Amino acid sequence: MAESVTVRCPDCRREHAYAPPTYPCACGQPVTLPLLAGGVPVRVEHRTWASSWVAVRCRACGRSDEWPQPEFGCPCGTTVRVPTATPPPRPHTELGPLPSGDGLETGPEPGSAVRQRPARTRPGRPPTRRPAFRPVTIRTAQDAKTAAAHYLRWLGFHDVRVAGNRPASGVDLRGPALVAHVDPTTTPTPLREIETLWLNGLNESATAACFSLAGYSHDARVRADELALPLFVLDLTGTPQAVNDAADELIRTTA
Structure with missing residues (x-):
């Protein structure tokens, strides 16, 4: 799990612990979206599909892929985007084989996108018996x-x-x-x-x-x-x- 950072909502000014999401690279290694040091979170007012994705390079194989911009929903109702920085590529590496299957089966591993709002769980709640959730990427x-x-x-x-x-x-x-x-x-x-x-x-x-x-x-x-x-x-x-x-x-x- 990625290390959490403190993010302040620009509307209500409340601070939240935020862990950037991690996605699976085609080479099999996890890619954690790097947050920009000192970056100021911004309110999402007008979203476009093109501006909602960020290119991040895998440190393990050097492959560059587009992933959803890191965002979280503040309890006050504001959606906040957290700025990212692109890490330098790792030189002299080769790409592994691409996974097979369609886009619905090669999305992020369940649980990799950290829930940004603490769950109000009840003491003694038994573990869920649901199968792991596999999200469907949204582009339209x-x-x-x-x-x-x-x-x-x-x-x-x-x-x-x-x-x-x-x-x-x-x-x-x-x-x-x-x-x-x-x-x-x-x-x-x-x-x-x-x-x-x-x-x-x-x-x-x-x-x-x-x-x-x-x-x-x-x-x-x-x-x-x-x-x-x-x-x-x-x-x-x-x-x-x-x-x-x-x-x-x-x-x-x-x-």
């Missing part, structure tokens, strides 16, 4: 829906279906006793979408959950906490992070 808006559906199935919500076109109801994923909204835009998810999702869940007597790429507005976070609606932030590896107590509870109760 449809990928975001696929990644969220994949995570919900892993939590135990089987037969989750992905809506093809943007439904008027705002429900992007459906399953037995489950409705979910996935916001793939580059702006924080607003209050209106949280309340609409909650009403859909209430009308259908279903569990509701929301996933966002850019985090949530302050009033959306407050309202979700009042409604006990689980909120998750997706990073570009396809790994969701719980950002409120309701999301932590959903993870615990489906273990």
Whole structure:
């Protein structure tokens, strides 16, 4: 596991312990994204796919690959990007064979992307019996829906279906006793979408959950906490992070 550093949120000014994510290089060695010494974290306000990736060179084989920019979701609702530095290559090395398989099976090893928000686990909680989670890399808006559906199935919500076109109801994923909204835009998810999702869940007597790429507005976070609606932030590896107590509870109760 990478060593944690202290990162201050530019909005609420609270400090957080942050460990940069580690990804598997094609040569088989782990690549930890190097943080820029003295770098100032910045608020993510407008995200583009091109600017969300950073080139990092593997110290073991010298191979340069693109990985998601290190980000974390502050409990205040702000998504923060942490600056990175590129380490010097290791000379006179040869690349190992590339792994076989499609992009869904060669993503980061489960657990390599460190969860940025401390889990509120209960004392004496037994270890989970789920298989290891394998995230689905996000490069398009449809990928975001696929990644969220994949995570919900892993939590135990089987037969989750992905809506093809943007439904008027705002429900992007459906399953037995489950409705979910996935916001793939580059702006924080607003209050209106949280309340609409909650009403859909209430009308259908279903569990509701929301996933966002850019985090949530302050009033959306407050309202979700009042409604006990689980909120998750997706990073570009396809790994969701719980950002409120309701999301932590959903993870615990489906273990």
